[in-house]
Amino acid sequence: MEFGFGAEDEVFRGEARGWLEAHQGGDPARSEPARSDWERELGRGGWIGLGWSEGGYGNRRASLTQQVVWAEEYARAKAPPRSGHIGENLLAPTLIAHGTDEQKTRFLPPVARGEELWCQGYSEPGAGSDLAGIRTTAVRDTGGGSGDPGRSGRSGGSGRSGGSYRITGQKIWTSLAHEADWCFVLARTRPESTRHHGLTFLLVPMDQPGRIEVRPIRQLTGTSEFNEVFFDGAVASAEHVVGGEGNGWRVAMSLLGYERGVSMLAQQIGFAEELGRVVEAAVTNGTAADPVVRDLLVRQWAELRTMRWNALRTLGSSGDSTGAAGAPSVAKLLWGRWHQRLGELAVRVRGAGAAVGPADWSTASPYELDAFQHLFLFSRADTIYGGSDEIQRTIIAERVLGLPKEPRGQGG
Template sequence: MEFGFGPEDEAFRGEARAWLAARLAGDPVAGRDWERELGNAGWIGLGWDEAGYGNRTAPLTQQVVWAEEYARAKAPTRSGHIGENLLAPTLIAHGTADQKTRFLPPVARGEELWCQGYSEPGAGSDLAGVRTTAVRDTGSYRVTGQKIWTSLAREADWCFVLVRTQPESTRHHGLSFLLVPMDQPGRIEVRPIRQLTGTSEFNEVFFDGALARAEHVVGGEGNGWRVAMSLLGYERGVSTLAQQIGFAAELRRVVETAVATGAAADPVVRDRLVRQWAELRTMRWNALRTLGSSGGAGDAGDTGDAGAPSVAKLLWGGWHRRLGELAVQVRGAGAAVGPAAWSAAAPYELDAFQHLFLFSRADTIYGGSDEIQRTIIAERVLGLPREPKG
């Protein structure tokens, strides 16, 4: 399938660009207020394959256009992207009619925020090692366990949690995909995780008998692994193209700094800069090729290409980490020095390049480590012998 933009897509681009420019010229908003504005204007849920949930119809090309224009406009960081881009397509594919009716409209209106309960201290990239349990109690489940690296856990109203509902089960058997309300004082505790950057985007979440309704199991009890893997395909869909717009802006600043500091005169540095540019272009065409062949679902299962999400993760994770290293290299010795405003009260006032370097160290780990991605490609695509499980 050829992936290209036609006249209708360019007209849509003009509409999106004009709305973003007009809105961002006014008073700044963020968080829930911004999500509601996006929802009221019909910008959430583009292309959902279900009618009546408050979203406008848009083909794949226009979904890409919106993601790119949003990134170019440097619009506020989304608080609702987990609900819109991960939960919603998963519900559309695997949810019941009642689940769709209950949860999709609030996401489309920007009224309910979500977080993802996948990783655990002993089950990060190896997601099949999940130990958090959900025990059936008449019309509910009681959830007990710990999740980690949970983005937006402090703000979220709901969490979709991968839990073990069959006590004697192992690995990917006996897992369920459960929707859990976060407002349960005494049963759910959220603890921020302080990172190398000094910020706390991630959290630990502790469940101590937290309640979830039985009808909020997505895909049926025991089918959690299939649902969870489907969701990971959506995670690496259209949104990756918007991510690349941000990458391009970071690369441009690194190039400008290399010229300003004289680092670009070094042929080795020039070679690295050109490689970064060429690899970024390769990532874009790979993403467009994958989306074009999937018809926009973002799920590699639609194309038979089980390795597509893993290839995408390997490409951008390593690329971004190398960009962080290059950013501090072109800055020179000054990259190791903090600003004069540092103090004991605020010791982590990092500049953009320092933050890029430190945060990108984790890019090849979170979202599935490089080792796990290579194993998936080896086993599911190349047909190599499976790695022994201890």
């Protein structure tokens, strides 16, 4: 497979680079109002939803190679962190594939404008990598009197014509739930069901005081991007079931396939930036003279190049159903452990100084980390979140190589 950029792609690259230089403002502020403002700025510029292939939902059209160009230029520009990527890259493709026309019309334009933010309600305390074990329930209420709460009338339908669902349970590791307007939730709608049967994919408004509680999770890094979310009779409209009741597993697996597409290439640009800083530090402090360290640096560089070409190959061969089934798992295995090794190498290059805090405590918070310390600590979770390495290997073994399934407990 030959994956290259043509003349039109380079013109597009110039446009993207110019827009980012003109609008980024230099400092990628991380405060929530600034993040929300940035999403709207991207929306006004037409840069959200480049991969959406149908419809008039507010996004500009772009080829696959142009989507890659935008992702790479965004990462190279060190543009602000995205708050809207879950809605744009996960929910939107899922709605385009499985949603009704009414759902697309209601939810896609606000995502494209950067006006509504989403979070993902999948993992639970007892069902993380093993997603089929979820216990959150959604009970159908056909009375139609409870309605569908939402933010300032933006809920997109009262639910009166088709009833609603009452959701009870807990989700965990929910990225950006404290900022989100909506959450797509995988819940069990058939009480007697087990494993991947009887699950439903629901769109749930987050503005439900007393019914939804968000609790930030403090991480090793001292930050709190992840959250616990508790649902206590939270209401979702029956009109906001995606793919039909009981078909949630199929929809959820489809969504996970979108999670590791073009965005993997942008992620690798960020990895390259991190590796460059580690190499620079090694050269500056002399540890690059150590043949073992030098070998490790070269190995990291070579493996990163391999990951890039694997990602490009995967994008260019999406029609191969066998390869497509295992491609996300292969990619996750490659980058998760690679990034952990980079964190380990970063602290090795720093030496003993990697174990101490900032030099001037009078100007730093007690838990402030430098870039290498943050990289090391955060990357500890890379082989767990998004599906552990063990789960990824099982998927490859069973769905791609056709090996016998592992024995599972009752209901497996």
